[in-house]
Amino acid sequence: MLTSRTSPDQILDAAHRAEIKGRSLWRDAMTRFARNRAALVSLIVLMLVFVFAIFGGYISPHQPDYVDFMLRGNIKELGVPSLENGHYFGLEKEGRDLYTRVVQGTRISIMVGVIGSLVAVVVGTLYGAISGYFGGKVDSIMMRIVDILIAIPFMFVIILLLVIFGRSMIMLFVGIGLMSWLNMARIARGQTLTIKNKEYVEAAIASGVKPIVIILRHIVPNLAGIVVVYATLLVPELIITESFISFLGLGVQEPMTSLGALISDGASQLNYGTTWMLIFPLFFFLITLYAFFFVGDGLRDALDPKDR
């Protein structure tokens, strides 16, 4: 006879404790990521940029669309960055406060990148997973469509869309969303092809689970690693695309702004010696891009099974 019986609760408790000590795939990846100094610093920088983009407007006494007529006549001398009159980054070419404009521009640029990337994650992953899982004719037709779309020079098509349907944020999102998912679909499909031959998928098929449930329950979660990496690296690419279009004056419209539009404005005023108009937006543009690139690279190193 046992002197003391272990209650089921205690067993469960012990099991839980053992589980905590165990190292999951994601926990492993997290430790690897934390060891990557550049990626960690970039993550912190990225968070600061996010805080700046969301709350930066509150510490300025000015509004982004308010023209300061008192200073507008002589921007070159009166519009320089100063802490006294609250124009921390000076004035931009129309006499508006550059600091709040940069906050707004950073917010919109990041929003375009993140939303485009989310479209890619949802549409691309599902499309790729379905194509890869069903294989055969479905796969070759679906991938042929991607091949065809990917060969189209999308920069030109986005501009065509923006011109024809009017320049609005929604059209910009539609245009960028249209092109962003294609590569993701290819990547997701390639990964699905290896996953679908795993035993657990076979077990699910054998027990009569419907294909759509298999894709959502068993395949998509296992794509998560590669999808996260690619989505992070996609954000800066989309930010560049959006800035490119805004730089040409065809993207985000006044009174809204984006970093590309601000850089364009700053660049056009260079002849007058007002370099701050270029330097501040450029600085935020570059640190945002670098931070995303390094975080993406760090995630890839952390999640890539090849490097283990």
Added chain:
Amino acid sequence: MFAFILRRLAVAVPTILVLVVLSYILMFAAPGGPFNAERPLPPQVLANIEARYGLDQPYWKQIFNYIWKIVTEFDFGPSFKYRDRTVSQIIGQGFPVTFVYGFWSFVVAVVAGISLGVAAAVKHNSWLDYFAVGLSIGAQSLPNFVMAPILVIVFTLWLQWLPGGGWNGGQWQYVVLPVIALSTSYMASIARITRSSMLEVLNAGFIRTARAKGLPMSRIIWKHAMKPAMLPVLSYLGPAFVLMITGSVVVDVYFSTGGIGQFFVNAAFNRDYSVMMGVTILMGVLTIVFNLIVDLLYAWIDPKIRY
């Protein structure tokens, strides 16, 4: 090989068709026709003009005529904005300019990128290596619309060495800045790819054998390591070449070179749909054709690839 070419064409032709039809549909979907002026034209006049441009025919026939004219006569129709010029004339004027500096950018990017990459790999973990890595990371996220203003500040405003814009028939002073602006980020990518693939090759067994035989390092690199190391670079060069020829809109606009990108952006501001469509289709066709050529070259150079 022949089957492979056929298969690639089977993708390329529908791609071009999709592009043409898509842009044509977009144009129909646009609110307002090209001849809706502020003062409405009398219906008879409007009907006459529409008949002149073939806009009174059913849509499928219009699309068919459009494609047919492009294929047989390289005629993209008249410009909606400049009544006395056709789209083909505009393309013929702008494209050579873009092609010239696109081509030189490609040459610069390839030569500089590969030399930098090879040097970094050979002198692995030296200051040169760190410099190359730093430069390539830096330049890669520095898009050309950031490069262009910086170049103008330094070389035009401060040093006053080079003109900050214009083309002037392609004199070399006018070509230098656009070429640098366009080639830098591609050079960085090429250097990065070359470096990593060269490092991999230099660690391979046959290089060790060559060194054991006592061959000089330069001979090992040129004779043995170069060819296998160049394969990944080559697969990047194809798309890069296309992007340099087509993706230089910013450089065209910023330096006012009079290249195709400038016409495209002007057309976008003027709602000159036929010019926009013509340029879009031309760029699409170029992209597809160059990608096809690169794939064929790749299959020819690397016999391991079997399609």
